[in-house]
Amino acid sequence: MDKIKPIFSVKNVVMDFHVGGNGLFGSKKTIRALNDISFDLYPGESLAIVGESGCGKSTLCRIAMRFHQPTEGQMVFNEADVHQLKGNELKNYRQKSQMIFQDPFSSLNPLHNIYYHLKRPLQLYHDYDKNELKSKMDEYLEMVGLVPPEEQGSKHPHQLSGGQKQRAFLARILAVGADVIFADEPTSMLDVSIRLGVLNLMNKLKKEMNKSFVYITHDIATARYFSDRIIVLYAGHMVEWGSVDEVVCHPKHPYTKLLIAAAPDPERTEQLELPVLKSEESEVVGWTPESVGCPFKPRCPVSKDICSTVFPEAKLVGENQHIRCIHQA
Ligand SMILES: Nc1ncnc2c1ncn2[C@@H]1O[C@H](COP(=O)(O)OP(=O)(O)OP(=O)(O)O)[C@@H](O)[C@H]1O
Numbered sequence: 198m199d200k201i202k203p204i205f206s207v208k209n210v211v212m213d214f215h216v217g218g219n220g221l222f223g224s225k226k227t228i229r230a231l232n233d234i235s236f237d238l239y240p241g242e243s244l245a246i247v248g249e250s251g252c253g254k255s256t257l258c259r260i261a262m263r264f265h266q267p268t269e270g271q272m273v274f275n276e277a278d279v280h281q282l283k284g285n286e287l288k289n290y291r292q293k294s295q296m297i298f299q300d301p302f303s304s305l306n307p308l309h310n311i312y313y314h315l316k317r318p319l320q321l322y323h324d325y326d327k328n329e330l331k332s333k334m335d336e337y338l339e340m341v342g343l344v345p346p347e348e349q350g351s352k353h354p355h356q357l358s359g360g361q362k363q364r365a366f367l368a369r370i371l372a373v374g375a376d377v378i379f380a381d382e383p384t385s386m387l388d389v390s391i392r393l394g395v396l397n398l399m400n401k402l403k404k405e406m407n408k409s410f411v412y413i414t415h416d417i418a419t420a421r422y423f424s425d426r427i428i429v430l431y432a433g434h435m436v437e438w439g440s441v442d443e444v445v446c447h448p449k450h451p452y453t454k455l456l457i458a459a460a461p462d463p464e465r466t467e468q469l470e471l472p473v474l475k476s477e478e479s480e481v482v483g484w485t486p487e488s489v490g491c492p493f494k495p496r497c498p499v500s501k502d503i504c505s506t507v508f509p510e511a512k513l514v515g516e517n518q519h520i521r522c523i524h525q526a
């Protein structure tokens with residue numbers, strides 16, 4: 198049997214931003230928002246990317262959506278470099294990769310009803326007659342749980358709740374025909390009570406329609422619920438990654454331990470040693486191209502002098518689990 202190929206790959210991506218200074222006052226500074234990010238995403242898989250504010254999660258999505266060109270490295274779809282695509286290949290990539298945003302209120306046009314949002318992509322990307330269009334729109338509305346479709350499809354966005362808007366947006370993504378969905382904190386603005394419904398819907402799209410998700414979240418508990426694999430980002434670095442069960446049940450990197458300790462899990466039997474912050478600093482440290490040592494050093498409860506100078510290379514610490522830490526194993 199042929200090995201399953203990844204549907205989307207990130208290869209050694211580095212993203213620098215130049216900030217500050219206007220030529221007259223102040224000098225420009227370079228922030229390295231992402232450093233050496235690599236992963237494969239397979240069909241029908243959900244890969245969670247977790248980490249605190251400012252660690253580079255949205256930047257990764259924005260590069261995938263071609264809002265930014267990476268400073269180094271590549272993103273690959275169908276064996277082609279996403280940032281080199283032109284013409285029909287680019288049109289195909291725009292169809293096959295879509296993003297769902299945190300704010301359901303801004304992702305739909307308030308002037309048009311939900312049917313309109315589905316009709317446009319169906320007309321653009323497919324060749325359906327009027328009857329087929331209507332039945333496709335209703336099929337997608339039913340698929341995302343907006344029923345009865347005639348009633349929900351005729352509503353304008355302001356007539357839907359936050360959770361229903363995210364469902365409508367997912368129906369639009371189905372109408373476009375995307376296979377790879379970058380979901381940037383899609384449930385963080387929803388009430389806790391409706392979050393699970395949206396996660397369950399994404400799970401259904403993954404299982405029944407073989408959609409692949411890059412699921413961005415602050416919340417390691419929902420990452421475990423919805424994802425197969427996980428990457429923990431800290432200050433633009435992959436500090437731990439692997440199968441979600443291994444990483445969440447047996448975290449090896451001090452930062453992952455900190456994240457998990459902050460999200461109690463009643464199912465967890467193993468007692469974790471809770472790392473304590475060493476310094477008052479609780480913000481992510483800024484990383485620049487000149488920075489040396491371990492990015493987590495200023496907050497790490499187990500760091501040693503060597504961590505100030507030596508950058509931690511990736512090492513295998515489980516069957517399918519890697520960390521960047523010199524000490525932990
Ligand atoms: N266009 C830009 N210009 C300059 N700096 C940027 C730009 N976009 C992002 N950054 C910086 O890159 C870093 C990562 O930002 P990003 O928005 O990806 O974080 P995030 O993990 O999505 O955070 P949050 O959880 O708050 O959404 C931050 O330090 C941010 O200030």
Ligand SMILES: [Mg+2]
Pocket residue numbers: 254255256381
């Ligand atoms: Mg973000």
